[in-house]
Amino acid sequence: MSILNILRYPDPRLHKVAKPVTQFDERLKQLVADMAETMYEAPGVGLAASQVDVHEQLVVIDVSETNDQLQVFINPEILWASEEKKVYDEGCLSVPGVYDGVERPAEVKVRALDVDGKAFELHADGLLAVCIQHEMDHLKGKVFVEYLSPLKRNRIKTKMLKEEREEQRQRSARR
Numbered sequence: 001m002s003i004l005n006i007l008r009y010p011d012p013r014l015h016k017v018a019k020p021v022t023q024f025d026e027r028l029k030q031l032v033a034d035m036a037e038t039m040y041e042a043p044g045v046g047l048a049a050s051q052v053d054v055h056e057q058l059v060v061i062d063v064s065e066t067n068d069q070l071q072v073f074i075n076p077e078i079l080w081a082s083e084e085k086k087v088y089d090e091g092c093l094s095v096p097g098v099y100d101g102v103e104r105p106a107e108v109k110v111r112a113l114d115v116d117g118k119a120f121e122l123h124a125d126g127l128l129a130v131c132i133q134h135e136m137d138h139l140k141g142k143v144f145v146e147y148l149s150p151l152k153r154n155r156i157k158t159k160m161l162k163e164e165r166e167e168q169r170q171r172s173a174r175r
Helices: 025-042 128-141 152-173
Strands: 044-049 058-061 071-081 085-092 096-106 105-114 117-124
Touching: 025 044, 025 058, 044 128, 058 128, 071 128, 085 128, 096 128, 096 152, 105 128, 117 128
Parallel strands: none
Antiparallel strands: 044 058, 058 071, 071 105, 085 096, 105 117
16 A cells, blocks of 8 residues: 555646546555555544545544544535534545635435445535545545635645645755
8 A cells, every 4th residue: 555645736637637537456545545545644533635646536434532433435415415414514635734614415325336336325414525535535536625715725735835835845855
């Protein structure tokens, strides 16, 4: 297993739309393992393949306190979303250090495939429902900051670009 590089907002690759997974093979299993390791190391509760520059419809999630309940969603689709909405403070591994409230349906029913290509359906609420919707947005090329006001979004973009320049400057200084 290996830690993958997580793309950072406003990287344009985060806006690519993911393609459906069609081959359920060892490469896919390895990608799932690498994504899980990357998510746990970050640390985070969800990671979409789009965030590691693999534009396939694949999401890994673990909202457990103990990091031992990994869930894999391949080619996920929301079958139903509740009319009731809730605002959750969301963060994102592609937008480190930024958290803000996003309103989403409180409950969802999702259909997906597991790593072996077997279909399943799941009803989710709370953090899991938020996480599923957040990660599925990544597969559509959408980052959670796009739900925020243009002013907030621009401030976040400026902050991320400034941090990236500073990290590059530090790397250059070490050489």
